[in-house]
Amino acid sequence: MADVIEIAKQMEAVKITADVQSTMHLEVRLKKGASKHEIEKCKALISECAKQSDADLYNWRSFVVEHPELTAVVDQILIGCQNTPDGQKLLLGDISIPENNVHVYNVRDGDAFATSVATEDTESATVASHHWELPCKAFDDLWENLIFDDNIKNELLSFVYALLKLSDRGANSNILSVNRMVLLHGPPGTGKTSLCKALAQRLAIRLSNRYKRSIFIEVNSHSLFSKWFAESGKLILKLFEQIEECANDPHQLVFVLIDEVESLTLGRTSSFKGNDPSDALRSVNAVLTQMDKIRRFRNVLLLTTSNITDALDEAFVDRADVNRFVGHPSAYAIYSILCSAIKELQRVGLVDPSAKLDPVSSWQHFTDDSAHLLRLSTRCIGLSGRAIRKLPVLAYSKLSKDQLTLPEFFAVLDKAIDEKTKTNENVVV
Secondary structure, eight states, rough: OHHHHHHHHHTTTEEEEGGGGGEEEEEEEOOOOOOHHHHHHHHHHHHHHHHTTGOOTTTTTOOOOOOTTTTTTEEEEEETTSEEEEEEEETTTOOOOOOGGEEEEBBBOOOOOEEEEOOTTTSSOEEEEEEEEEEEETTTTTHHHHOOOHHHHHHHHHHHHHHHHHHHHHOOOTSOOOEEEEEEEEEEETSHHHHHHHHHHHHHHTTTTTSEHHHHHHEEEGGGOOOSTTTTHHHHHHHHHHHHHHHHHHHHOOOOOOOGGGOOOOOOHHHSSSSSSHHHHHHHHHHHHHHHHTOOTTTTEEEESSSSSGGGGGHHHHOOSSSEEEOOOOOOHHHHHHHHHHHHHHHSSSEEEEOOOOOOGGGGGOOOOHHHHHHHTTTTSSOOOOHHHHHHHHTTTTTTTSSBBBBHHHHHHHHHHHHHHHHHHHHOO
């Protein structure tokens, strides 16, 4: 309970002051078919609506807009401040969000398209990556539903804004070493990949006035290993040539995600212990060489994740500007995850929508239901965020009713948690 109380204290309502006004942003998602050009003229009105919604504003959460000029065209508005903890209650008071910080966007419904690479000696082309045009529907609700115990989301945004300032001021990259690379590492299922996608989505929206287009390239690491000797390094070279081609357009913002990067950057010291390390060594060398080449592009951000950091090549880890561990959620984060899942079940009518749960910042005045959910949350400690998000659906499946009361849902959630924790114990054994 102590860690919950400590974090909850940090999340008491904060009054926004002029010194943080510049870091406050509104992201306005339009309904399908709505004209972005027309809504751009309503930024002052949107900012005013945020002030009128003062009682329901939480950092990096969406809020309801009921203004008649906006309800027909605006799908949702997300409010975010880089200098305020995720989920903290916001009090704008007399502070108005600058119009330049109101970002209007449409989401793209299309799927990713695959790109292939091949060398002269390979039998067939290999799907090396998938490209997404941003902002896209698949990434759009990830950010506000990712809940961490630390301030990692704000830190990543602040890092990118610092890079932009350095570029705008013409800073010498040979003196101020910057690789524009982020490494997130930790156990599986903790949200590393989703955070990379969500970060790219946020930046594509925020920087739409600076860049006409944004593209997200998800590298298929495992496919770049060839059964043919020395071919893996060549395939990696071909992949980065495609990335450079995208980056050559200065009006295009390029995000590159290498998920489970250990597949390509196994430590060279470890490789020497193998029977035939030469191809693995060529792959690592090829990745490092190509990373050094693309760092000259100021419109490229390299995002990498790893489940086994100890296996990564030291030279690769050393190149990361941001190197962050992402672990399993605490009781506070678990409570917030389960709370958001229950609200979604209430929204679709599977759980009684009249039942209310308190935000964790109200821990001193928790209702009985909220206190019950917190007790259930503490039993989930040690589970990954991915596993925790599966629990509500598993729980609902245990009782054959169209709509559950909150006590009924808690009863089946208790059973689902018990099953999951026992399964994990058996796997560990």
